[in-house]
Amino acid sequence: MPTNKHKRKTAAHAKPKAAKYALSSRLITLHPKAFISVGLCFVALGLYLLTFEAKNNAMFGVAMLSLIAGTATTIYANFAMPKKKQTK
Numbered sequence: 577m578p579t580n581k582h583k584r585k586t587a588a589h590a591k592p593k594a595a596k597y598a599l600s601s602r603l604i605t606l607h608p609k610a611f612i613s614v615g616l617c618f619v620a621l622g623l624y625l626l627t628f629e630a631k632n633n634a635m636f637g638v639a640m641l642s643l644i645a646g647t648a649t650t651i652y653a654n655f656a657m658p659k660k661k662q663t664k
Contacts, residue, residue: 604653611653618646 604611622642630636 604649605656608653608656611656612650615646615648615650615653618642618649620646622646 619642622639625635625639625642630639
């Protein structure tokens with residue numbers, strides 16, 4: 577005796593793709609170009625402090641913190657930049 581059970585489609589359980597690509601409201605993701613320039617300024621400040629003002633341990637530490645913070649900010653802002661789609 578055949579039974580006609582209703583089978584659910586797998587698309588009914590799929591999550592919407594719009595929520596996956598939703599932009600977050602963080603400051604770096606809203607203004608990535610500005611934060612790339614801020615990060616590069618931190619890197620330049622760190623290099624300046626490292627080459628000219630690193631005579632004691634405190635200035636060396638500030639220079640290294642500036643380099644690390646600038647590099648991290650620049651990389652994160654670069655990833656937050658919207659990607660351009662290539663059209664052919």
